[in-house]
Amino acid sequence: MASKKKVCVVGSGNWGSAIAKIVGNNVLAQTDPFDTEVRMWVFEETVEGRKLTEIINNDHVNVKYLPGIQLPKNVVAIPDVKDAAENADILIFVLPHQFVRGVCKQLDGKVNPGAIAVSLIKGFDVADGGGILLISDVIREMLKIPCAALMGANIANEVAKENYCEATIGIKVKEHGPLLKDLFQTDYFRIVVCDDETTVEVCGALKNIVAVGAGFADGLGYGDNTKAAVIRLGLMEMIKFCEVFYPESNQSTFLESCGVADLVTTCYGGRNRKVAEAFVKTGKSIEALEAEMLNGQKLQGPPTAYEVNYMLKNKKMEDRFPLFTAIHNICKGNLEVQKFMDCLKNHPEHM
Numbered sequence: 155m156a157s158k159k160k161v162c163v164v165g166s167g168n169w170g171s172a173i174a175k176i177v178g179n180n181v182l183a184q185t186d187p188f189d190t191e192v193r194m195w196v197f198e199e200t201v202e203g204r205k206l207t208e209i210i211n212n213d214h215v216n217v218k219y220l221p222g223i224q225l226p227k228n229v230v231a232i233p234d235v236k237d238a239a240e241n242a243d244i245l246i247f248v249l250p251h252q253f254v255r256g257v258c259k260q261l262d263g264k265v266n267p268g269a270i271a272v273s274l275i276k277g278f279d280v281a282d283g284g285g286i287l288l289i290s291d292v293i294r295e296m297l298k299i300p301c302a303a304l305m306g307a308n309i310a311n312e313v314a315k316e317n318y319c320e321a322t323i324g325i326k327v328k329e330h331g332p333l334l335k336d337l338f339q340t341d342y343f344r345i346v347v348c349d350d351e352t353t354v355e356v357c358g359a360l361k362n363i364v365a366v367g368a369g370f371a372d373g374l375g376y377g378d379n380t381k382a383a384v385i386r387l388g389l390m391e392m393i394k395f396c397e398v399f400y401p402e403s404n405q406s407t408f409l410e411s412c413g414v415a416d417l418v419t420t421c422y423g424g425r426n427r428k429v430a431e432a433f434v435k436t437g438k439s440i441e442a443l444e445a446e447m448l449n450g451q452k453l454q455g456p457p458t459a460y461e462v463n464y465m466l467k468n469k470k471m472e473d474r475f476p477l478f479t480a481i482h483n484i485c486k487g488n489l490e491v492q493k494f495m496d497c498l499k500n501h502p503e504h505m
């Protein structure tokens with residue numbers, strides 16, 4: 155008999171904990187082919203005098219990043235990422251994208267060579283030579299294992315409460331699709347598998363930039379029509395970005411949960427929107443508000459806007475993506491937020 159598939163969740167923030175709940179319950183319900191223990195790497199910290207790993211393993215709640223949600227008892231918190239990932243067959247990467255390289259470095263040479271990875275991480279990595287890499291590329295290149303992407307309209311707190319939603323798995327190695335679908339799908343978390351992995355991942359990264367723009371519009375006091383315009387213009391730039399930089403991209407992927415649906419939910423209910431609105435209303439920096447409002451959770455929109463701008467600037471293409479460019483410049487304090495409306499009014503889509 156083939157040995158059971160061991161699963162490791164690399165990350166334990168807001169989404170990491172919500173997905174550990176799903177995966178923990180799913181492996182218990184499918185002991186063929188999955189091992190019943192799910193190891194979850196926890197970046198150790200002390201919360202009210204106790205180690206977070208100890209709290210999770212004794213009380214089965216991640217009190218800091220997903221309070222009020224019971225985790226299955228078979229989800230075991232482990233503070234050393236090498237121990238957590240040892241012998242795993244499926245590695246679920248779910249941590250803020252700025253930490254991926256550091257974590258993969260620790261895992262270099264330590265993962266099972268037959269393992270597969272799936273990235274739930276939204277963002278890019280800046281590459282030498284003025285370009286950007288997908289996060290799945292970083293994982294593939296550093297760990298030398300295949301890597302799929304799971305993205306979708308998935309505000310973690312809502313998923314953790316088991317409110318119905320959808321997600322998209324983009325995967326190049328087709329035969330791994332059914333296994334990953336079995337691992338993630340539940341009756342309230344419905345999965346579509348497609349082979350356009352790149353577009354799935356690019357959508358997940360770019361929509362966080364647009365959500366920052368939606369927050370600016372909210373902070374400036376405009377209503378839902380203006381926000382709909384930000385969403386539409388943002389979507390047009392997302393599509394153009396794929397056409398220019400990922401020409402193999404399939405436009406129908408934008409209609410999956412990873413595309414329009416994630417864009418909409420994040421522009422209404424996400425952390426990027428919330429902090430961007432407060433940025434306008436308080437005049438404080440994004441960094442200060444992130445620390446003040448998110449209790450250790452991390453924003454992905456502003457760093458992703460930087461990463462995209464790094465490439466656009468190098469390729470002298472900033473003016474072809476004026477929304478992405480303005481959002482980056484506002485986050486960095488190089489453009490007054492009031493000028494955001496000029497960007498919308500003069501968008502090349504209307505010329």
Ligand SMILES: NC(=O)C1=CN([C@@H]2O[C@H](COP(=O)(O)OP(=O)(O)OC[C@H]3O[C@@H](n4cnc5c(N)ncnc54)[C@H](O)[C@@H]3O)[C@@H](O)[C@H]2O)C=CC1
Nearest residue numbers: 166167168169170197248249250253275276309310451452
């Ligand atoms: N929260 C959400 O609703 C959703 C998040 N995502 C994506 O999932 C990814 C992970 O997000 P979350 O789980 O929400 O994380 P989070 O925003 O809750 O981030 C906090 C996590 O980062 C860890 N951390 C802090 N410093 C670190 C360091 N130096 N090295 C490594 N880890 C460190 C913390 O221990 C904690 O686990 C992101 O790319 C996000 O865009 C995707 C869908 C939904």
Ligand SMILES: O=C(CO)COP(=O)(O)O
Nearest residue numbers: 306307308309424425426
């Ligand atoms: O990616 C998300 C929902 O799918 C969460 O977005 P925020 O990071 O803006 O909360």
